[in-house]
Amino acid sequence: MAFTINVNGTTHSADVDADTPLLWVLRDVLGMSGTKFGCGIALCGACTVHVDGVPARSCVTPIGGIGDKAITTIEAVGKTPQGKALQQAWLDVEVVQCGYCQSGQIMSAAALLTATPRPSDADIDAAMSGNVCRCGTYQRIRAAIHRAAGREGTDHA
Amino acid sequence: MPDQPMVSQLDRRRFLKVGAAFGGGLLINLALPLALPPAWAAAASSPTFAPNAFIRIDRQGGVTLVMPMVEMGQGIYTAMAMLLAEELEVGLDQVRLEHAPPNDALYANSILHIQTTGLSASVRAFWTPLRQAGAVGRTLLIEAAARQWGIDPGTCRAEHGAVLHAASSRRLGYGELAVAAAALPVPARDSVTLKQLKDFTLIGTPAKRLDAPDKVDGRAKFGIDTRLPGMKIAAIAISPVFDGKPISVNEAAALAVKGVHQVVRIDEAVAVVADHMWAARKGLKAAAVQWDDGPNAKVDSAGIIRQLEEASKQPGVVARNEGDAATALAGAAQQIDAVYQLPFLAHAAMEPMNCTVHARKDGCDIWVGTQAPTLTQAMVAETTGLPKEAVKIHNHLLGGGFGRRLDADGTVLAVKIARQVNGPVKIVWSREEDIQHDMYRPYYYDRLSAGLDTNGKPVAWTHRISGSSIFARYVPALFKNGLDPDAVEAAAEPPYAFPNIHVDYVRAEPPGIPTAFWRGVGATHNVFVVESFMDELAHAAKRDPIAYRKALMANPRALGVLTLAAQKSGWGAPLPARRGRGVSVQFAFGSYLSQVAEVEVAADGSIKVHRIVCAVDCGIVVNPDTIAAQIEGGTLFGLTAALYGAITLKNGRVEQGNFNDYRPMRINESPVIETHLVKSAESPGGIGEAPTAAVTPAVTNAIFATTGIRIRTLPIDVSLLKSSA
Numbered sequence: 001m002a003f004t005i006n007v008n009g010t011t012h013s014a015d016v017d018a019d020t021p022l023l024w025v026l027r028d029v030l031g032m033s034g035t036k037f038g039c040g041i042a043l044c045g046a047c048t049v050h051v052d053g054v055p056a057r058s059c060v061t062p063i064g065g066i067g068d069k070a071i072t073t074i075e076a077v078g079k080t081p082q083g084k085a086l087q088q089a090w091l092d093v094e095v096v097q098c099g100y101c102q103s104g105q106i107m108s109a110a111a112l113l114t115a116t117p118r119p120s121d122a123d124i125d126a127a128m129s130g131n132v133c134r135c136g137t138y139q140r141i142r143a144a145i146h147r148a149a150g151r152e153g154t155d156h157a
Numbered sequence: 158m159p160d161q162p163m164v165s166q167l168d169r170r171r172f173l174k175v176g177a178a179f180g181g182g183l184l185i186n187l188a189l190p191l192a193l194p195p196a197w198a199a200a201a202s203s204p205t206f207a208p209n210a211f212i213r214i215d216r217q218g219g220v221t222l223v224m225p226m227v228e229m230g231q232g233i234y235t236a237m238a239m240l241l242a243e244e245l246e247v248g249l250d251q252v253r254l255e256h257a258p259p260n261d262a263l264y265a266n267s268i269l270h271i272q273t274t275g276l277s278a279s280v281r282a283f284w285t286p287l288r289q290a291g292a293v294g295r296t297l298l299i300e301a302a303a304r305q306w307g308i309d310p311g312t313c314r315a316e317h318g319a320v321l322h323a324a325s326s327r328r329l330g331y332g333e334l335a336v337a338a339a340a341l342p343v344p345a346r347d348s349v350t351l352k353q354l355k356d357f358t359l360i361g362t363p364a365k366r367l368d369a370p371d372k373v374d375g376r377a378k379f380g381i382d383t384r385l386p387g388m389k390i391a392a393i394a395i396s397p398v399f400d401g402k403p404i405s406v407n408e409a410a411a412l413a414v415k416g417v418h419q420v421v422r423i424d425e426a427v428a429v430v431a432d433h434m435w436a437a438r439k440g441l442k443a444a445a446v447q448w449d450d451g452p453n454a455k456v457d458s459a460g461i462i463r464q465l466e467e468a469s470k471q472p473g474v475v476a477r478n479e480g481d482a483a484t485a486l487a488g489a490a491q492q493i494d495a496v497y498q499l500p501f502l503a504h505a506a507m508e509p510m511n512c513t514v515h516a517r518k519d520g521c522d523i524w525v526g527t528q529a530p531t532l533t534q535a536m537v538a539e540t541t542g543l544p545k546e547a548v549k550i551h552n553h554l555l556g557g558g559f560g561r562r563l564d565a566d567g568t569v570l571a572v573k574i575a576r577q578v579n580g581p582v583k584i585v586w587s588r589e590e591d592i593q594h595d596m597y598r599p600y601y602y603d604r605l606s607a608g609l610d611t612n613g614k615p616v617a618w619t620h621r622i623s624g625s626s627i628f629a630r631y632v633p634a635l636f637k638n639g640l641d642p643d644a645v646e647a648a649a650e651p652p653y654a655f656p657n658i659h660v661d662y663v664r665a666e667p668p669g670i671p672t673a674f675w676r677g678v679g680a681t682h683n684v685f686v687v688e689s690f691m692d693e694l695a696h697a698a699k700r701d702p703i704a705y706r707k708a709l710m711a712n713p714r715a716l717g718v719l720t721l722a723a724q725k726s727g728w729g730a731p732l733p734a735r736r737g738r739g740v741s742v743q744f745a746f747g748s749y750l751s752q753v754a755e756v757e758v759a760a761d762g763s764i765k766v767h768r769i770v771c772a773v774d775c776g777i778v779v780n781p782d783t784i785a786a787q788i789e790g791g792t793l794f795g796l797t798a799a800l801y802g803a804i805t806l807k808n809g810r811v812e813q814g815n816f817n818d819y820r821p822m823r824i825n826e827s828p829v830i831e832t833h834l835v836k837s838a839e840s841p842g843g844i845g846e847a848p849t850a851a852v853t854p855a856v857t858n859a860i861f862a863t864t865g866i867r868i869r870t871l872p873i874d875v876s877l878l879k880s881s882a
Contacts (some may be wrong), residue, residue, distance in 0.1 A: 016416070096373065098508075
């Protein structure tokens with residue numbers, strides 16, 4: 001059946017089965033490729049989006065359950081103060097390497113800063129440990145989140 | 158093309174064209190207008206200054222740099238742009254980057270002799286050629302300006318995309334000079350003068366990565382992001398046992414799934430072609446493929462280990478033999494023997510394997526991220542029977558390479574499927590397919606013996622390596638007389654003086670599991686073995702591990718990094734209970750590295766790596782921040798494998814399938830990593846893989862320091878460490 005969803009403030013329609021994960025709707029139906037496929041079973045966080053501001057793994061989020069909730073993806077997170085600050089901090093700290101996981105990292109970090117504007121290292125561990133980076137940029141992700149939160153340096157180090 | 162990536166908006170400071178939408182065409186026609194954004198199209202039809210295959214300057218002053226090696230996170234696009242821009246005298250804010258098309262004649266890496274990105278060889282190989290290419294361009298632009306002004310070129314200089322004549326305050330931008338410069342004869346690249354080290358303005362500075370802005374807002378295009386008109390998407394099931402075949406496929410059930418168009422069956426796999434990935438996957442599930450497991454149905458890890466153990470009892474092909482190790486061993490005051498084992502490893506790049514193919518009768522277009530574009534082109538040509546020129550490779554940014562994308566198996570498989578599909582099709586592997594049909598870092602079984610004299614000094618060292626030869630498959634021309642240079646790398650030439658040394662290699666190919674290069678290649682295997690065994694010798698000699706190593710080392714650069722790592726780590730200073738320090742030192746990929754790891758082992762055996770200090774002498778540094786980033790990332794890649802990495806086989810099947818059972822390190826486990834650079838005027842060394850090799854022995858030696866338990870088999874079995882309670 002056809003579903004109508006709100007992505008980044010725009011209404012889209014997708015004629016897919018109700019169990020179709022949002023990830024594939026975004027990537028294959030709507031052609032929005034910033035949200036990445038990594039594992040398919042919510043183990044790596046590469047596909048993280050916000051559903052009504054809450055971080056969700058889009059690879060296990062069926063479109064049938066979304067209804068009129070607002071979806072935000074990496075393409076639009078820069079329009080939020082947290083997203084914008086994080087993207088700048090990511091560049092300042094030179095976080096990215098291959099970059100494939102970074103959409104999901106930034107989406108998870110933006111949700112963290114929205115809920116916890118001044119996160120501790122423990123807060124960062126809790127919010128970010130679901131996001132895998134095989135290039136090993138974790139140290140810089142931590143530094144960039146602190147920087148975006150207006151605090152340089154980390155609790156330990 | 159609709160997927161023509163953003164060709165960055167002109168108002169952006171950095172122009173980075175990711176996606177190489179026109180791949181193979183560039184070489185044939187350097188001024189191909191398709192390459193350019195619409196605003197530049199007019200300029201493209203006019204003469205463009207292209208003094209070599211790396212530089213193109215148009216009449217508006219737009220500078221395009223063509224990247225011969227691929228960007229997979231290692232920062233090479235920025236480093237290569239720095240080498241070109243340093244000598245061309247343009248700012249990094251003025252350049253736009255393009256992926257090179259496949260062409261070994263123009264873009265081969267001089268160390269690897271092919272246009273392949275690997276072996277941490279890119280900066281080493283292109284250090285001189287790219288600076289020369291930039292200098293050729295600068296020389297011609299200055300010459301063109303001097304002619305126009307009627308003055309001696311020696312009185313002019315170039316700066317930030319313009320030629321200046323200070324005495325008359327005249328200035329001409331590169332765009333204004335492009336036509337005239339293009340008409341001049343191009344000097345030989347080794348005839349131009351290169352800048353002195355002291356005159357560098359870019360090289361050695363922490364330049365911002367040129368690929369970063371597109372990677373923080375979703376615009377960066379990886380191979381998996383390819384989108385073409387009429388493109389279908391396919392899910393694939395490859396025989397779970399290597400060399401098995403599909404014997405039954407429920408096509409009707411698959412086709413009944415909404416959105417499914419076609420079921421494709423090839424010798425080793427089944428693919429379901431659909432409108433989107435979810436439909437394709439549902440179709441594949443409905444197809445309920447049954448397999449004939451074939452000859453490898455009974456292969457398991459235990460059998461492979463037995464095979465390697467037996468192989469290692471036979472004498473191997475000699476990699477190095479000096480003195481008389483056997484006699485010296487027999488006469489030694491003390492003999493130490495050990496067996497070390499390293500597991501099969503998958504690469505598990507974050508971007509799962511994928512490839513988009515449009516196969517036609519007269520040609521084949523491939524959209525993929527590959528470390529080896531010319532090899533891929535050749536293999537597709539062989540698979541299809543097409544001439545190479547008809548195979549266009551549209552290369553992309555790589556969502557991780559780590560050696561996985563040196564092999565073209567995924568592309569060949571995609572081509573076999575796409576030949577049965579009308580129109581373009583994107584084949585995307587599931588994570589499970591990616592891990593279970595990787596080509597794996599070989600399992601190695603190493604036997605070592607050493608003899609010490611009464612003072613604890615080594616008088617004999619023997620090391621026998623058994624395992625698969627990647628060279629024999631990948632570069633057979635370099636597999637000479639049964640010796641695989643990769644399998645013995647960093648083992649045949651350890652950085653220590655041994656009066657009697659014998660190192661040999663026994664090739665043993667396990668059945669049913671293909672092997673391939675993995676980040677850190679031979680060094681990742683052998684540095685663990687050599688540096689662990691050195692630690693065993695130091696302990697047997699009752700000496701401090703660093704002092705023991707230093708006494709056997711002559712190379713000042715090796716001594717330099719070891720000394721620096723010791724100093725920065727506080728070697729010898731007291732530690733909290735249950736913590737230990739371990740050290741490693743190595744020469745690999747043209748760079749010297751030493752790491753000290755600080756590790757805590759809890760009563761239950763669990764490990765916490767707190768801190769890793771890395772001292773690096775990689776010669777002249779192009780981008781210091783990239784060195785630090787590679788030390789951090791390469792270290793975690795190695796540490797992940799040391800802690801968790803193992804691919805095992807049972808009934809011919811890989812037992813792991815996703816990030817739950819092939820675990821990556823996560824942010825909460827990540828140690829603090831410090832990088833300390835030694836200032837050097839030596840030629841640049843490679844860095845992307847060096848720390849991956851260095852970290853494991855530093856960590857296992859630290860475990861020994863605090864527990865007295867020697868880890869000789871990877872990954873680290875924490876159940877062995879419980880006894881330390």
